[in-house]
Amino acid sequence: MSEPPAKRRRLSEGHDPPPADVGAASGSELGPASLTRPISPPPRKRVARQERLLVPSPFQLTAIRDLPAESNIGAVSLRDLLGDPLILECWDFNYLHEINFLMCHFDEDVRSSVRVHVVHGFWKRGDPNRVALEQGASAFKNVELHTAYMPEMFGSHHSKMLVLFRYDDTAQLIIHTANMISKDWTNMTNAVWSTPMLPLSKGEENQDFTTGSGHKFKSDLLSYLRAYNTNRSVCRPLVDSLAKFDFSAVRGTLIASVPGRHAVETDPRETRWGWAALKQAMRSIPVQPGKADVVVQVSSIATLGGTDSWIQRTLFDSLSSAAKSTSRPSFKVVFPDASEIRRSLDGYASGGSIHTKIQSAQQAKQLQYLRPIFCHWANDSEKGTELPKGVAVRDGGRKRAAPHIKTYIRYGENSIDWAMLTSANLSKQAWGEAQGASQEIRVASWEIGVLVWPELLADNARMIGTFKTNSPSPVELEGDFPLVGLRIPYNLPLQTYGDDEAPWVATMAHTQPDWMGMTWPGW
Structure with a gap:
């Protein structure tokens, strides 16, 4: 390869400290101890053991421009990823790209030489999004646009997703939740999962198709990328390049969706898509016995039907699958209401990225079965249920940073059983519908995410939630076993919705001013 520029990497630029986050808590929710455990200082007898293995969170939040530094500890910026x-x-x-925004985050010494491939789904020639992409790319000779197969x-x-190749013969894969636009990387909550730097393969790889292994991850990733080449070569050069790298250090399971009709049951070595991929992976993950909550936190909820048949029998059943027979977990859905959007850092403007509808008769029925499991993003609603004393x-x-992130987490009795970061929201298009007596799944959209669990990251480990930090405390959960943070x-x-509360709906007009004095006209 050619010689890299003789320059060391710069640290990310900082920002002037904005006003501190505010808000008082009130409301109620009961569940596993991992959801409600007190955080008062531990007794003095619980002394941190120096030899205890502490594994930082596999997911990192993106930095928020208008929050204080203490809220951005361990957070990552786009410049950190591309600089x-x-x-x-x-x-x-x-899904969305701003070419100039993307390009300005590369180091200035390589900005005009780095080969940039932008993969999008705007297949109609006159689509305004496609026209904007073409206009943006025309300013850079080193940017090439690729249209995904959209059947x-x-x-x-x-x-x-970002795939990076470096001058030192390493590669890196980054799965995240933000559109490639400035709005998503400033005051919206998003997150990132990254592989280690992957070296070139030195020969025969271990053919381990175990769920969570690096080889299985690589196999599924290449299957996903090959699907783009159904009608024409879109990602063939990328597939050829990535096939040369060693993924053995990767710990995670790829959970992706590819549009089309797919068999539900296939050879275990074959890649499954949508909810079928979820169900297959869940069967390999050990979970704790006893009470559990699966918390689904998304930024968009599509029309799911007038009854809860799809969400219960397709998505929730898939998320309930486990290595051993256990009782079905309870389910909760975290989604903001209008008051949380009004008080967010960008006010109503952030609501343009968060979607659901409740206007039609079918959507009203959907709200009826979702309302009992709806929980607030910020647990400080005056109308929400009371928090446990x-x-x-x-x-x-x-x-106060409105959620564009998508997470699915199973909270067990004392710790977290598994966690998934993904682009997939709560929709049939993302996860698929069963076809032909469940022997076939029909998926509409491209999605990608990664699923992790504690024993995948350290032997006999347990996973606990961390707050404003990526690292777990050594005094949590007494014992010598490794601790993984999340x-x-x-x-x-969590604070569940009150009886008369409803989720934020961007298509509805909101006349109550946000904290900046703005109203929302609806669409």
């Missing part, structure tokens, strides 16, 4: 002058080539997969009318190219609020540091973006304990 390395050793980057030779970048593949950017996303489903109501699908979208919603995956959010004697349980301190654990502050994720993001209650950065939680929302506040705990």
Whole structure:
């Protein structure tokens, strides 16, 4: 390869400290101890053991521009991801892209030479989004646009992923939740999962198709990328390049969706998509016996039907699968209401990125079965249910940064069983519908995410939530077993909606001014 620029990487630029986050807590929620455990100082007899292995969170939050520094500890910026002058080539997969915004985050010494591939789903020639992309790319000779294969009318190219190749013959994969636009990387809550730097393969790889292994991850990733080449070569050069790298250090399971019709049951070595991929992976993950909550936190909820048949029998059943027979967990859905949008850092403007509808008769029925499991993003609603007494609020540091992040987490009795970061929201288009007596699954959209669990990251480990930090405390959960942290973006304990509360709806007009004095006209 050519010689890299003779320059060391710069640290990310900082920002002037904005006003501190504010808000008082009130409301109620009961569940596993891992959701409601007090956070008062531990007794003196619980002395931290120096030899205890502490593993930082596999997920990192993105930095928020208008929050104080203490809320951004361990957070990552786009400049952190793209500012390395050793980057030779970048593949950017996303729904929305601002080309100039993307390019300005590369190091200035390689900005005009790094080979940039932008993969999008706007297949109509006259689509305003496609026209804007073409105009933006025309300013850079080193940017190439690629249109994803889009066979489903109501699908979208919603995956959010970066693939980086460096001058030192390493590669890196980054799965995240932000559109490649300035709005998502400033005051919206998003998150990132990254592989280690991957070296070139030195020969025969271990053919381990175990769920969570690096080889299985690589196999599924290449299957996902090959799907883009159904009608024409879109990602063939990327597949050829990534096939040369060693993924053995990767710990995680790829959970992706590819548009089209797919068999539900296939050879275990074959890649499954959508809810079928979830169900297959869950069967390999050990979970604690006893009470559990699966918390689904998303930024969009599609029309799911007038009854809860799809969400219960398709998605929740898949999330309930486990290695051993256990009782079905309870389910909760974290989604902001209008008051949380009004008080967010960008006010109503942030609501343009958060979607659901409740206007039609079918959508009204959907609200009826979702309302009992709806929980607030920030647990400080005056109308929400009362929080349990004697349980301190654990502050994720993001209650005023509106959520564009998507997380699915199973909270067991004393710790977290598994966690998933993904582009996939709560929709049939993302996860798929069963076809032909469940022997086939129909998926409309491209999605990608990663699933992790504690024993995947350290032998005999347990996972606990961390708040405003990526690292677990050594005094949590007495014992010598390793502790894995998981950065939680929302506040705990969760606060369920009150009887007359409703989720934020961007298509509705909101006349009550936000904190900046603005109203929302609706769409």
